[in-house]
Amino acid sequence: MTGKFEPLDSGTIPRFAGLPTFMRLPVAEPAEVDIAIIGLPFDLGTTNRAGTRHGPRELRNQSSLMRRVHHVTGLSPYDRARVADCGDVIIDPFDLMRSLDLITAHYAGVRTAGALPLTAGGDHLISLPILRGLASDGPVGLIQFDAHSDTYDTFFNGSRYTHGTPFRRAIEEGLVDPKRFVQVGLRGAISDAGNYDYARDVGVRIIFIEEFIERGVADVMAEVRAIVGDQKTYVTFDIDGIDPSQAPGTGTPEIGGFSTREAQAMVRLLDGLNIIGADLVEVAPPFDPSGLTALTGATIMFELLCVLAGVVETKGKL
Amino acid sequence: MTGKFEPLDSGTIPRFAGLPTFMRLPVAEPAEVDIAIIGLPFDLGTTNRAGTRHGPRELRNQSSLMRRVHHVTGLSPYDRARVADCGDVIIDPFDLMRSLDLITAHYAGVRTAGALPLTAGGDHLISLPILRGLASDGPVGLIQFDAHSDTYDTFFNGSRYTHGTPFRRAIEEGLVDPKRFVQVGLRGAISDAGNYDYARDVGVRIIFIEEFIERGVADVMAEVRAIVGDQKTYVTFDIDGIDPSQAPGTGTPEIGGFSTREAQAMVRLLDGLNIIGADLVEVAPPFDPSGLTALTGATIMFELLCVLAGVVETKGKL
């Protein structure tokens, strides 16, 4: 049934051959598939070390190493859903606000087309226009894996749209229900003692890395699942949530993060939630000489894809 | 007329966005175009440092930096010919001889389709099966830019098909006319004093780098043009002909090579010859930490493309 949307067979076509699409999948339009993998080359929201504009390309490159069937479940996402590389969102590198609108419109189109979007960023600001495109009919739940809260108010003379502010805006705009919003893995020094105040005041649940280490994956994820419940939920995975030894190529690295083992275990425990889309952000190839960050990112994308395929299998074409 | 086969407009779609096809061109079949740019990921002919199997991908990546119009001639190859990325030749990484046959068949098909092939290698052995595919009806002339002669007989217990032997085989098989075969840029120590004997004995003209430096580009290229005359000629450009400061990422670097200025000037002086195809070989990305080799290779490919477009304009669709 989904035969048209299979990765290239690595036993016939070597992994080093062929155009590097996501997961070696065909290129298609969102309307043709159940899950649309989308590149979003954008770093206009970055305060310090830019470079995530090159993220989608390297994620595609490293995704050539991915295979078909999850070894724990024995299931292939390509048997459960139609999946394709739906290309890049084209932004305007000289106009942040216009770019946000272009992204919003793009994701509104993906939603209309009935596909679940799995996005490769791009800096973390992209989650805001993605949510604008997907959540226009009411706030959704949000699960955020990250080193940073990204709920600051403004930077630099009042800039409201940066990769440190998307989720404050999303709450203010009614896109995300702060009571169904949970952040896992936060750590690292902050600029001011009050940096987490807004999030806490509106009801966001912050699970710092120290609490995470204390409690472990299973206990934390049980709480995460309880927080978002069975209503619509978006998942955002900032690669800097993972330890910089396993993901050095990012603009704002913080030591002491998740191991990839923990990250994989957490994503697997998203299974069965009512997920409307997911993104993997902040991969900055210019700071990734070994390519490990993009490999880690591509593998997390595969894990997210398997979860999304479960959603499709359960709910059918949106 | 050629509008369908234009590179993406970098004033609208940023260079960092979109799938990295050659020159940001559309993907098409050889039959649809006048010039087929083809990737040939292959390094089974390599004696020492492998890695050219990853060459086409990085050449595509760096070719995102290329533009449309040649600044010296003021001409765009895309106005003169239909050009597309015609994908990769799929080889068998465990069977050298079968791979040579697969390549031969692929290029015979390109020839039948009426397109001039511009190939991104791959190690230098690929020129042999390409010539088998293109020159089946009689020997052609050959212009080789290179640090090495590649006319050895055998390696390692009698291996006849390696990246050090393709042109001896090509002469033996009647694919290349040794009287119309010229090698430019040779240099570097050799394994035995007799390494150049075969080439000289059959009439190949070798222009060592020392002679090249002495005479200069214009004089040397006048002789090159005279040697091949107006009959069918193939062009092969080994990136190791260029100095390793400008092309470090290759398996057999030799210091003291062409500058890129000289290389560009030489390729431009191929204009008007009766060229039936060209290749750019030996880019090995694992040895190219800065990406400069692939950038140099992609730019030489653009120069070769401009020459091929002139052939198309003169002769029409093959």
Next chain:
Amino acid sequence: MTGKFEPLDSGTIPRFAGLPTFMRLPVAEPAEVDIAIIGLPFDLGTTNRAGTRHGPRELRNQSSLMRRVHHVTGLSPYDRARVADCGDVIIDPFDLMRSLDLITAHYAGVRTAGALPLTAGGDHLISLPILRGLASDGPVGLIQFDAHSDTYDTFFNGSRYTHGTPFRRAIEEGLVDPKRFVQVGLRGAISDAGNYDYARDVGVRIIFIEEFIERGVADVMAEVRAIVGDQKTYVTFDIDGIDPSQAPGTGTPEIGGFSTREAQAMVRLLDGLNIIGADLVEVAPPFDPSGLTALTGATIMFELLCVLAGVVETKGKL
């Protein structure tokens, strides 16, 4: 007299020690010195590969290798003028237009303070606000060493302020006299055949790399000097004018450029001109794994500094 503004003595304080100021100079205000070396970390004008925001820091780092006395003239710029590291211009990474105004104001202040500015960029758009700050009382001459003309009109939906457009704006705004504007080293394919039309139409003299190679440094520089004459002139040096083998770390590399030998010879032949400031732009450290680009840039800055010191010696404090 200038003893206060001497580099740290490398025979006493090792080059690896101490804060990496430009040329190991003291930090001071423009009003205290004759020549102000200024960092301008800015890449909001970049269309493709960003990273020049990190340029000033790496240029400072590599400038630790610089010494005091020019070996050809036997003169030290520090004997001829008071020179200091005058810090960085602080820009707003989320507001291009505001950043241009901040830069303009900063350089107007430098001008008022009576110092000649030597700027380490930053992408090439910075030359526009620098000129706004320096040339407010009438157009100046301009000598540009570069691979690109940077006289495009707009990019991406009409963006008028990018690193491809500063000199068109500067002419339109009356900051630069196009008749006294010369560009040296241009090369590389262009987006459209008409890309150089504007510059030519208004009288800019373009010396392509091919003409430069043909004529040589001395002849070209004689013409350059004649074009700008003895009136006020600004000098802008884009590191991508130099061949990428000697300056790989830049956003838009073009093979076939100046050698550093040629670049040094050209800058030395600026001696005696009426120069009001200079910049060295487009060093992008994330693409410079060996640090060579910043070393090349820092050395060109030293050459420019020697020329500026000659201006000071001739004209005294502005």
Next chain:
Amino acid sequence: MTGKFEPLDSGTIPRFAGLPTFMRLPVAEPAEVDIAIIGLPFDLGTTNRAGTRHGPRELRNQSSLMRRVHHVTGLSPYDRARVADCGDVIIDPFDLMRSLDLITAHYAGVRTAGALPLTAGGDHLISLPILRGLASDGPVGLIQFDAHSDTYDTFFNGSRYTHGTPFRRAIEEGLVDPKRFVQVGLRGAISDAGNYDYARDVGVRIIFIEEFIERGVADVMAEVRAIVGDQKTYVTFDIDGIDPSQAPGTGTPEIGGFSTREAQAMVRLLDGLNIIGADLVEVAPPFDPSGLTALTGATIMFELLCVLAGVVETKGKL
């Protein structure tokens, strides 16, 4: 007694000096020693990213950092056994099948010479001819630390000898007893749901990373020891079993692997088993910019050497 076979004394000869033999040991023939450390530069079995042909050299380089005495046991392998660098096996880079025969013959010779081989690969296919050389008189037990099962049947048009197939061949050829074969650390997506079927059907015990994490080193290793018992056993350690943050330079990295702490603990728990040889494979230096992979590999080799020295002490010269 073993004084002749001591590493260079790093308190007299600096670690940066001298030829980089394994562990800074003398070069000798297998017949002279109890344990022969052997380089096997070979990557003809690699399906995607080659480069392990350069593994032995970098493992030798990094092994210059190794010391003499294990800090946990307080024992030096050089006090317990005669150990030397016995050079490289010479293969034929253009003939996979002939190379396998050359390796088989080489290890048969090592066996005849009475030395235990500790091999530095090379891709994982080398374990097959090593086993052919060592296990010609009946199947042995096998302990495999790895991310992948390497028990596929064929690749690419029926290729039976690749780095994904050695252990299926070894079972089919009666070299390995599948009931005494245990694989630890497997993980990562697979090509088809049936990829592990063969191994399971013939009785191989697969311990996935998830089970390993759940149970811990001690429990898993108790089972491993029980499976192989006190009969002859070979140990193969694929560096990609270790997490790519600690071993990035390998052709088929999989995130979420062993930590080096776990790897060291597991190897130490091999002590006392009846081990006839060991290998460390899949170190690919072209993908290891920091050298960490070879350092990790060299340290695991030292741990394996200590275990082998215990075998020698117990059993005497073979």
Next chain:
Amino acid sequence: MTGKFEPLDSGTIPRFAGLPTFMRLPVAEPAEVDIAIIGLPFDLGTTNRAGTRHGPRELRNQSSLMRRVHHVTGLSPYDRARVADCGDVIIDPFDLMRSLDLITAHYAGVRTAGALPLTAGGDHLISLPILRGLASDGPVGLIQFDAHSDTYDTFFNGSRYTHGTPFRRAIEEGLVDPKRFVQVGLRGAISDAGNYDYARDVGVRIIFIEEFIERGVADVMAEVRAIVGDQKTYVTFDIDGIDPSQAPGTGTPEIGGFSTREAQAMVRLLDGLNIIGADLVEVAPPFDPSGLTALTGATIMFELLCVLAGVVETKGKL
């Protein structure tokens, strides 16, 4: 009160701008502050891979990523103490003994000035002259996080002052009380079985990594605190104590080390001890292509700074 000694505000001055002082702090003299952050570029004690002379500069660079307030305590060290970048100690690269004296004198001055020193090395030998400067009135306690004991006697023809010997000298000179000296994290093979004998004989408590793993951070740190008690104690953190996946850029890496999580947790548990200074040593940038080691080092320095700020708050200006 401490307003003068605040890091640059990253919401106003981008992190990529400004001179890279430690933590983006002002430059000041020790007498002006409570805590003096000092660079000590020195690697004359290194036996193998040098490069720590470049450590302070890269630690400063990466410290641009640090923020103000500790996310666990909610406290800012800059609210609790006056902190500044007090520059580098200038050593003599051709005279080891003279350099030790220069360092001793420098730290005696810091002590006299009443500031607690936090030092960025430099190789581990620097701890000896620092202790000479700080502990001239009687032995202090010492907490050492490290892979190596550094209590060897001599190297190379009797050299007594190397990065493998500082703490033996410190005990012999009465600077450190061996009964109040604890080493955590030791591992890796040793040159001779007796390498730890001296330390054990004089009463140093060695906690090997294996014991650390077994017991965990909390239990180990309880013992550490008990050992040093409430008397004066110095803290030395060798970056090679941390696993090389998180700190590859060091001269003598040992796999199997602390995770950064564990390192951070341990440093936080130093809170409340009577600490008279701390150092972070052995960061060698030439072996750190990704910059991760310096980032890890800078973050550990921030953790140490927070502990020192607690000391200041408790005890006031020394």
Next chain:
Amino acid sequence: MTGKFEPLDSGTIPRFAGLPTFMRLPVAEPAEVDIAIIGLPFDLGTTNRAGTRHGPRELRNQSSLMRRVHHVTGLSPYDRARVADCGDVIIDPFDLMRSLDLITAHYAGVRTAGALPLTAGGDHLISLPILRGLASDGPVGLIQFDAHSDTYDTFFNGSRYTHGTPFRRAIEEGLVDPKRFVQVGLRGAISDAGNYDYARDVGVRIIFIEEFIERGVADVMAEVRAIVGDQKTYVTFDIDGIDPSQAPGTGTPEIGGFSTREAQAMVRLLDGLNIIGADLVEVAPPFDPSGLTALTGATIMFELLCVLAGVVETKGKL
């Protein structure tokens, strides 16, 4: 006759296999050969960026790419002389003066053994003890290819033995005849205007890069040959004489240097001089991510070897 001293045959033993001796030659004692290639891992004379202690190893690694027969002369040095890798000189990394004595004694031994030494450094200070060992019976001529004069008097509190001072010492000690001493390629700013005074005063001929560019290789080398005449002459080649684009991995790079073409041409024109030894110094692998510097160095060593072989052929065993 010289069959015993041949490089490994790369048509039988792949270049990636075998221990990386210089030029893949056998290891032997100086007394057994005519030309002894010697590694001298030493960087105690370095003022800024160390790392040449690792030079010999990387030069050996890259020399695996060298071949047997010079392509211009058609001669093999191995047919003209017995050549071997004679290992490393062992120095004391904690005692500069003792190391100089160890080196002196070593080269006196080489001289007594009757072999011409070709040395791979090491920083440039090594030329001094080499000359002490070779020139004990009277001053020799000296040809120096370099960016720097290395005739400073002292550094840092009077240090007389650094890589900036060897040739002043050599003249003072009567090892070099300043009238037969020529330096080619000097360039770059200097610390003080008088830095070249000593050299000029005693009669050293300095040919700056500007004069070299003006006159060309042939003219310069004619003068060089005339200066040293037919008496005993030593040749020292500092890799920083070559442009940093072709030799970036060195401690004191200066842009604008020799091209490798020019360097090769100059070395070839040493043919027939009465040369008693040669060295290639200042290759610093930690600053050479692509390995190009060591490749350039190894190739220059091969060129020097060919010249030395001519000396042997003419004069026989010393």
